[in-house]
Amino acid sequence: MSDSDEMDGATMGSAEPHSDEMIRFDKVVKRFGSNVVLRELDFTVKPGEHVTLIGPSGSGKTTILRLLMTLERIDEGKIYVGDACLSHQRRGDKLVPANEKHLRSVRRRIGMVFQQFNLFPNMKVLRNLTEAPIHALGTPREEAERRARELLEMVGLTEKADAHPNELSGGQQQRVAIARALAMQPDVLLLDEVTSALDPELVAGVLNVLRDIASGTDITMLFVTHEMGFARDISDRVLMFDKGQIVEEGPPEKLLTDPDQPRTREFLRAVIERR
Amino acid sequence: MKKWEWDFAWQILPQLLRGLVVTFEATVLGSLLAFALGLVLALLRRSRIPVVSQVVWLFIEFVRSTPLLVQLYFIFFIFPITFGITLGSLTVGVLGLGVHYATYTSEVYRAGIEAVPRGQWEAATALSLPRSRVWTSVILPQAIPRVLPALGNYLISMFKETPLLLSIGVLELVGQAQNAGSEAYRFVEPYTLAGLLFLLLSYPSSVLVRRLERRVRQR
Numbered sequence: 001m002s003d004s005d006e007m008d009g010a011t012m013g014s015a016e017p018h019s020d021e022m023i024r025f026d027k028v029v030k031r032f033g034s035n036v037v038l039r040e041l042d043f044t045v046k047p048g049e050h051v052t053l054i055g056p057s058g059s060g061k062t063t064i065l066r067l068l069m070t071l072e073r074i075d076e077g078k079i080y081v082g083d084a085c086l087s088h089q090r091r092g093d094k095l096v097p098a099n100e101k102h103l104r105s106v107r108r109r110i111g112m113v114f115q116q117f118n119l120f121p122n123m124k125v126l127r128n129l130t131e132a133p134i135h136a137l138g139t140p141r142e143e144a145e146r147r148a149r150e151l152l153e154m155v156g157l158t159e160k161a162d163a164h165p166n167e168l169s170g171g172q173q174q175r176v177a178i179a180r181a182l183a184m185q186p187d188v189l190l191l192d193e194v195t196s197a198l199d200p201e202l203v204a205g206v207l208n209v210l211r212d213i214a215s216g217t218d219i220t221m222l223f224v225t226h227e228m229g230f231a232r233d234i235s236d237r238v239l240m241f242d243k244g245q246i247v248e249e250g251p252p253e254k255l256l257t258d259p260d261q262p263r264t265r266e267f268l269r270a271v272i273e274r275r
Numbered sequence: 276m277k278k279w280e281w282d283f284a285w286q287i288l289p290q291l292l293r294g295l296v297v298t299f300e301a302t303v304l305g306s307l308l309a310f311a312l313g314l315v316l317a318l319l320r321r322s323r324i325p326v327v328s329q330v331v332w333l334f335i336e337f338v339r340s341t342p343l344l345v346q347l348y349f350i351f352f353i354f355p356i357t358f359g360i361t362l363g364s365l366t367v368g369v370l371g372l373g374v375h376y377a378t379y380t381s382e383v384y385r386a387g388i389e390a391v392p393r394g395q396w397e398a399a400t401a402l403s404l405p406r407s408r409v410w411t412s413v414i415l416p417q418a419i420p421r422v423l424p425a426l427g428n429y430l431i432s433m434f435k436e437t438p439l440l441l442s443i444g445v446l447e448l449v450g451q452a453q454n455a456g457s458e459a460y461r462f463v464e465p466y467t468l469a470g471l472l473f474l475l476l477s478y479p480s481s482v483l484v485r486r487l488e489r490r491v492r493q494r
């Protein structure tokens with residue numbers, strides 16, 4: 001282990017809670033083969049801000065979340081989370097692409113909820129929530145379980161602690177997945193089309209849980225969603241994406257009802273017609 | 276001379292059962308080795324260090340492409356000369372069976388590991404679970420139940436291949452049958468009984484494996 005690695009680790013833990021940027025994308029380029037998904041993308045998110053990313057499929061929204069969660073690597077540019085660089089690390093006085101160890105230390109601050117829930121089917125609900133706090137953070141088991149039960153209560157599933165995930169409805173599974181992400185006490189929560197795989201009558205329960213989190217915590221939240229009504233309620237800001245770039249951004253009341261760009265208008269019309 | 280002598284059959288049965296115990300020993304120890312080593316090989320095959328995964332790949336292909344009998348002879352006759360390692364014949368048998376079948380079980384494990392959805396890895400990453408913990412608490416607990424029937428089938432194959440150990444002097448079931456036959460110069464009873472004993476054990480086992488298969492598929 002080199003000194004610079006340790007330094008990185010130290011700054012990571014003490015990232016200022018009130019620095020004015022939680023996330024910064026700096027000319028980020030992401031390609032899949034010859035397909036350019038993100039083109040020199042710049043944007044920032046403030047701590048505690050709730051930002052919704054909208055746009056047609058293939059516009060790069062989900063890729064942004066996956067880059068932040070370090071499930072994909074960027075090709076060019078830099079990503080910062082708090083005052084730490086996520087995509088790069090310092091070696092001597094140069095910035096080099098982050099290695100696995102660096103990624104591990106930065107990604108602790110970020111949690112993600114997936115479209116397909118991705119609960120661990122071999123573990124009961126409670127252990128889905130305690131596994132990572134115990135084994136990634138070193139939280140004592142009793143404390144992890146107490147906190148897991150609090151979170152289950154928050155998502156309205158107290159009585160499901162000892163159930164297996166496959167005994168739950170999709171909506172219940174997604175609420176467990178949200179609680180599981182919160183159990184790691186992230187600064188940033190990424191929500192990737194979390195209601196898209198649900199039966200329509202189960203969507204409201206999940207959205208209500210997210211509203212509670214948005215109003216009751218200071219977690220920075222990034223949503224990718226096609227639920228425009230929900231986006232309007234919950235977001236401080238909406239970013240409209242197309243072809244890997246931001247077409248337009250603004251407060252939801254403005255952007256979702258009276259957008260400036262024809263591309264945004266066209267997209268919103270298509271979303272409404274599909275319903 | 277009668278075609279079948281019940282008295283003789285009864286008389287040699289204890290001897291054959293002694294052989295069956297050795298067959299069991301070889302099968303149980305061999306399969307334990309095959310199941311454990313196969314998992315290690317499967318994990319090493321996925322190593323991020325290219326040399327490691329390539330060497331393991333080469334080893335697996337080599338062992339799979341050469342007959343078990345040759346491998347047994349090699350360990351039994353050539354190890355003592357080349358490496359100065361002399362092992363008992365049962366030990367050689369267990370080693371040969373175990374390593375040979377480990378190359379098959381490693382493929383079984385590999386398929387089981389690859390069948391775990393990518394979302395499971397991603398969720399584990401998103402939760403910052405340490406790599407070793409991802410394997411032991413997320414991936415393997417999902418992969419292994421799925422491959423139990425396939426492992427069971429290899430266990431049965433191995434059981435039926437133990438008579439190969441006769442070639443290096445292990446007195447297992449068929450070896451004992453051969454001895455009993457040579458002494459009395461009657462071979463019908465010993466070999467028939469040996470065959471029946473194999474059938475009696477492997478048929479119910481394969482029924483059990485099939486039932487297990489059905490249960491795994493239902494989950």
